[in-house]
Amino acid sequence: MQVCIYAKRYQSDFWYQGYTLTLPAHQMAMENAKQCARVADGEGYSLELVGQWPDFLYEPLETCSATLQELNFLAQKLSQMSQEEMDTYEGVIQSVPERAIRNLINAAYNLDCFELLPGIMDEEELGEVSMENDLVPAIRNLPDEVYPLLSLKKVGHYVKEQEQGVFTSKGYCCRNTEGWVEPYDGRELPEQVTEVDCIFCLRLQSLKTKADARLELPCDEGRIRQTLADLGIHTFQECTIMEIRSPIPQFEYVFSQAAEVEKMNALAKELATLSPKELIKYKAIASYESCDNPEQARILYHTMDRYTFDPIQVTFATYGRECLREGGANLEAEAFQNFDFESYGKAESRRSRLSMTPYGAISYEPPLEEAQGHGIQMGEM
Known part of the structure; x- marks a missing residue:
């Protein structure tokens, strides 16, 4: 799933292309995306869905107003769904009274209140299944000779109206329990974890014990010793970097091949001294020079004035x-x-x-x- 971000002040420029971000993304990646799209703090922007989103979501998402944070949160919820849950979710969002981003997010928390009957694609098929399984109380006591005279389509229509069900691309979806929870009130997104303001956020794994630990850089020697102890190792050569998060997205890929944590920490201590504007300049330099290792990254830091x-x-x-x-x-x-x-x-x-x-x-x-x-x-x- 991807989204293209456009600064509204540049959209009249034919050559302006905005910036495409893969979702779900962490907070530093979203901030970087806005910088690349040239969206200043508090400035208006627009979003365009690109990449592989579920087909049934294009229309509701394109007609509602969503922020990048809201769209990213929804993408995170979608990425955690099984295929069965995704099929049910299609029916749930058809049932919400208003397809606002708030309701689309809350719908992801209410899947257990709905049931999907796969393969039932119209009222006639619904009527047939309902009669075969004696699911229509209104016609249970009719004489046996009456049943063949009933219209399956009309029975299905009656069941659909009574249950307020909907037909999706996968089948028939209806409520199986009452209730509707709303974790998102339209102001503060639920389950948000505040990210530490750092240059590198590492997820490390011990090669020996397979234990995991997080380490934010820059850090002091005490934090390094504690992380090694948590991993049950003596040096960072005994672990591997499973994930890197950074405000410099280029570094999330080029530094992940070996656990050069000490070099990365030395670099992080230097980059942490840069102001926000200086950090943007550094990111431009790193991109221009295709920086791909800690040694080159430190040289670029010391030669920024060139x-x-x-x-x-x-x-x-x-x-x-x-x-x-x-x-x-x-x-x-x-x-x-x-x-x-x-x-x-x-x-x-x-x-x-x-x-x-x-x-x-x-x-x-x-x-x-x-x-x-x-x-x-x-x-x-």
Whole structure:
């Protein structure tokens, strides 16, 4: 299940594509997705369902107003359902009076109040099953010769009306018990776990005992010793990293091959000193350099001042417009009515040695001695 996030202020830009996030996602991933979509705090955004959502959910979700947090929470509940529960859930959401996101979430908590009869697809089939199993009290005492004269469809229609049941793509769904719980009041989502503000959140597993432990980085030596004791090991080489969560999503994949916890902790201590704006710049640098190991990540931290970062740039088209404005061009003039700002922006970015990342435009400024070295080599050629 995926969702594409769009900042409303950029949706008029033809080249703006928003950012696609796979759900369910942890809180740091959702915050990163908003940054990549250029959604500022408190700013409006829109969501578009993409990827493999259950077919029956597209219509209700596209017609209701949901936040990213609500959609992510619903995706989490769906990911925990068995196929039988998912089939029942389809019937439950057809039974709710209003398909608001609040009701769609609460419906996931009420599956036990409903029963799905698989394969019963219309009123005639429902009537046949109901009569065969003597489930219609209103006709129980009729003479035997009357039953063949009854319309199965009308019997099924009567049963459906009495039970307020619905037909789904999988069968017939109706209530089997009374009651309806509402864990979500439309304001505060249930079962929410506050995530620690950290650079790395690790789930470690001992290779020997298979014990699990969580470790948030950066941390002190005392926390490291306690984690090793919880795992029943002496060094982190005796465990493996089962999961990494980070505000830098790139690091969730490239650092998961080996348990280099000490190196990751040293990196986390340095990155924790960055302000929110500096961290976004660092994320852009890591993306630009395709950073894939702790040593490179630390080098990039210590050389951040060699990079120029412009978070305002969203697409090459916006960069092309800015270049033209700075050159004194009147973009409202008729000459620019059908102008290809995207291609112009790409050409100008190549000339300026500028690259576009999900966080903004980035360019590298080598130190003077490095630039002079390249100049000498070119002269020798």
